[in-house]
Amino acid sequence: MTQPPAACLIGWPAAHSRSPLIHHYWLRTLGIAGGYVIEAVPPDDLRDFVLRLSLRGFVGANVTIPHKESVLALSAPDARASAVGAANTLWFEAGELRSTNTDVEGFINNLDACAPGWDEAEEALVLGAGGSSRAVIFGLRERGIRRIHLANRTLARAEALASQFGPNVHPVRWEAIDEVLPRARLLVNTTSLGMKGQPSLDIELARLPQAAVVADLVYVPLVTPLLAAAQARGLKTADGLGMLLHQAVRGFELWFGRRPQVTAELRALVEADLTKT
Secondary structure: OOOOOEEEEEEOOOOOOOHHHHHHHHHHHOOOOOEEEEEEOOHHHHHHHHHOOOOOOOOEEEEOOOOOOHHHHHOEEOHHHHHHOOOOEEEEEOOEEEEEOOHHHHHHHHHHHHOOOHHHOOEEEEEOOOHHHHHHHHHHHHOOOOEEEEEEOOHHHHHHHHHHHOOOEEEEEHHHHHHHHHHOOEEEEOOOOOOOOOOOOOOOHHHOOOOOEEEEOOOOOOOOHHHHHHHHOOOEEEOHHHHHHHHHHHHHHHHHOOOOOOOHHHHHHHHHHHOOO
8 A cells, every 4th residue: 555645854953843733734724645744863864864765755855954055965956956055845856856945935925925016126135144045135136126235244244145146136234234224125134133032133124115025034933023113113024934834835735746825724823833832
């Protein structure tokens, strides 16, 4: 008897992930016989685990910290994964293990859902120069944002990242953020500032245009101080939970053959789990 298809999450550690909750919801609501489990894989075991993924009974996997960069060399990355320098989704195509980065479409599709027309912005300001910033910049360039300002506390990191993405990405000193805000129709926080247990992000949102959109990749808390301040000004916002849900869509479709929907019911389910004490 053929086993139902199953996918997994590869990480170290990985127990905190909400991905099983999301994928089990979709399997259940779409009536698909399948599974999704967490696999805690130490870095030394990653190569063996990934190269034997199908032998372990998996049709694909999500990849999280600290393995997102390492899996590129163990798979055939698409243009997104290569440009971002990290992959978070693995699947088999014609017997070959492929990889992509769905953080890009997770970010972009969440913006489309929360703030239609956001891409009319000519200038955006991205805070932070880590891995998630790469996905955000790739997505913004793909959607035609003409000028992307990239601010990081260490200017050299912003300069290094900007140099990889071409002339429309401009490194900015952290101290110069206030000078850019009046021109930014989109502000994106990719740093951990504002996350539970971290310092808050001290930005003077009054300097943003009234038509600006504010996005925060942090999802614990659900409403960060940055988003609360933006909402108090009447600005449109996009939160980190929305990105988390939207980034999961393509992986599910690749593994199980059906494109799931991000619904209010799913969001409420994950929200309730995040706010458990």
